Amino acid sequence: MFPILDGALDVEWSGADGSDAALFLTLTGEDETGAVVICIVANDGSFSIPANLIDQLPTGTGTLLVEQYNWTETTVGGRSLALFAGSAGMGLGMKP
Numbered sequence: 001m002f003p004i005l006d007g008a009l010d011v012e013w014s015g016a017d018g019s020d021a022a023l024f025l026t027l028t029g030e031d032e033t034g035a036v037v038i039c040i041v042a043n044d045g046s047f048s049i050p051a052n053l054i055d056q057l058p059t060g061t062g063t064l065l066v067e068q069y070n071w072t073e074t075t076v077g078g079r080s081l082a083l084f085a086g087s088a089g090m091g092l093g094m095k096p
Helices: none
Strands: 009-012 020-029 034-041 046-049 060-076 079-095
Touching: 009 060, 020 046, 020 079, 034 046
Parallel strands: none
Antiparallel strands: 009 046, 020 034, 020 060, 060 079
């Protein structure tokens, strides 16, 4: 379990391959309220979730998901369809 302290949260990952990437940080507070931060990022191996977002999160536990993906859009039967394929890693965190 990693600490989520006030201030920016620096995230690093390996295997950056130039595909699209996203970070999903979710927290559930002690009073069962929750928050979600979604960052669509350059897949270059690191990103800093801004302090102004982290500082608003409730005290509690949550997960950080780092996802790399490729996607394309197509039309099927007159409807737009987005197709995604990728991989992800997840860690558990706690904001004191």
